[in-house]
Amino acid sequence: MLHVEVLDTSDLGDRSYVAHDGSTAVVVDPQRDIDRVEAVLLERGLRCVAVLETHMHNDYVSGGLELARRADADYVVNAEDPVHFERESVRDGDVLTFGQMRVTVISTPGHTVTHLAYFVEDSEGIDPAAVFTGGSLLYGSVGRTDLVDVERTDELTRAQFHSARRLSELPDDARVFPTHGFGSFCSSGSAAGGDSSTIAEERQRNDALTAADEDTFVATLISNLTAYPAYYAHMGARNLQGPGPIDLSLPELVDAEQLRKRLEAEEWVVDLRTRTAYAAEHLVGSIGIELGDQFSTYLGWLIEWGAPLTLVGESADQVATAQRQLVRIGIDRPDAAAIGSPSDLSTGPDSVGSYPVVGFDDLVAADRSRLTVLDTRRDDERAAGAIPGSVHIPLHALLTRLDEVPAGPLWIHCASGFRASIAASLLARAGRDVTLIDDHFSRTEGLGLS
Known part of the structure; x- marks a missing residue:
């Protein structure tokens, strides 16, 4: 038997997995708060014997090392990763056996230089195989390739293309389990999300597998890369060092x-x-x-x-x-x-x-000569449509560009209201006169605003 339990981390757009044969389990790409994983293991009556990392993650701090320590399990990491802790070193082609599960290591560079995928088969042949693809083959697309070194983006995008093609040679019914692609900034292209996929399905829809050729794929992926969170710069180094346990007790309460x-x-x-x-x-x-x-x-x-x-x-x-x-x-x-x-x-x-909250209907009725409309969406969103005369400063750049914000009243929007609300609070903190447009930008076209 080969079962896969999915642990969704929706706030980061990632998933972790527990693969098991009914008694023995391996955990793939666990998040830092491993109590969630331990609860699944306990509920299912499973013994974790290995923790598998597909790569040194760019978007979150891994709980893999700590989980392996607590479970007395193998910590499986690419031999080429310069980590500062003991691990079970693996390379392309290595085969590991855990209970009734046979795990084949596949080198899939692109999202990172040392990226791996794990092809897991049921030794009894009852259930279809599973491939844990990390940030390589996602649902409908692939992981972004500019996080390691922007100067190597072209090189790694080409590697990502070939890695996806290699994975596409796995059996049609192999189930695909990516770590990224559910809203994560680690994904690129038209990541489809969803709950499941197979190699056969990905051959039909995945950007890397439907592109006319390598050059077309590379040009398209790179042109679609967008801004990503600044904290990513700290994640890889932290994971190489080996993150320790966490403390989720309530901090000091202040009056x-x-x-x-x-x-x-x-x-x-x-x-x-x-x-x-x-x-x-x-x-x-x-x-x-x-x-x-x-x-x-x-x-x-x-x-x-x-x-x-x-x-x-x-x-x-x-x-x-x-x-x-x-x-x-x-x-x-x-x-x-x-x-x-x-x-x-x-x-x-x-x-x-306090400050006012309005909708785009109110902007239609407002005297635009007396206010500035501030668009806090990303560059790629702005390029797809904007309110004429609005000023554009993406939220992630606002604190370094406060001197560019025009004087006078500001009506602030994004795509849905969430980012605009953060911007409004930051500008109110700076003493500005702000109004939050808490509305969906998709309504602007029908209102004649874009």
């Missing part, structure tokens, strides 16, 4: 007066509530990043790495959820936390602020 001092010092005090709740009432000087998918992505993208961080939530559970997301990208411990509403945590009427 209103202590919180005021942190705000006056211009530290990052991050409000986790919804963007509309933040706009209606927030502590002056705080930053609003709504807790949900991509919370950690944008906090990690914007914050100066290592800067003091305080989380403000409506409950301890809300803070705990934020902590779990943050440890996955290497922000191990917030410096402090506060629990309560802005009214609970204020030190006076001047310490609480």
Whole structure:
């Protein structure tokens, strides 16, 4: 038997896997919070005997080393990776046996130089094989190729093309299990998402397998590469060092007066509530990043790495959820936390602020001569359509380009309202007159705005 349990990490757009034969398990590309993996192992009555890494990840800190230590399991890593810990070194063509599972190592460079895939077969021949493809063959596309060294992007894109073609030679019914491609910035092209795929399906739809030729594929992939989070620069090195255990206990709780001092010092005090709740009432000087998918992505993208961080939530559970997301990208411990509403945590009427929330309908009715529309989407989104006369500064570049923001009232938008809300909070913190457009950009065409 060969079963695969899927652990989805939607906030980063990644998946981890537990492959097992009913009693023996191998874990592929686990996230940092390994208690989720351990819960699956316990529930299924499985013994983890190996942890397999497809690559040294660029978008998250791995829990692989710590899981292997706790489970007394082999930690399987490419022999070519210059790691600072003991591992079970493997190379292309190596074959490993775990219980009733036969694992063949396949070299698939492209997403990283030393990338591997693992082809897992059921020795009893009952279930179709599975191939764990990491950041090589995704659903409908492949992993991006510019994260290792931008100067090697062309070289690695060509390697990615050949790696995908190599994987396409596996049996038709082999099930494909990628780590990236579910909203991750590690994916490229037209990653399709979805719950499942096979090699036969990928031959029909995958960018790397349907392209006319290598040069066409390379040119298309590179032209479609977009900006990616700044914190990625820290992930590979952290994974090579060997991440240790995490501490998800509640940080030091601070009161209103202590919180005021942190705000006056211009530290990052991050409000986790919804963007509309933040706009209606927030502590002056705080930053609003709504807790949900991509919370950690944008906090990690914007914050100066290592800067003091305080989380403000409506409950301890809300803070705990934020902590779990943050440890996955290497922000191990917030410096402090506060629990309560802005009214609970204020030190006076001047310490609480607000700003308006509108829709694109309101922009149609507004006097555009009296305000600036600020577009905080990425360059590629802007290129596909924009509001005439709007100013464009992507959210991820805002803090370094504050001097480019025009004077006067600002009406701020993105594609859905999430990124615009972060931008609005950052600009309000800088003393600007802001209005949040909490609306879907797709509506602008019908309203005659784009």
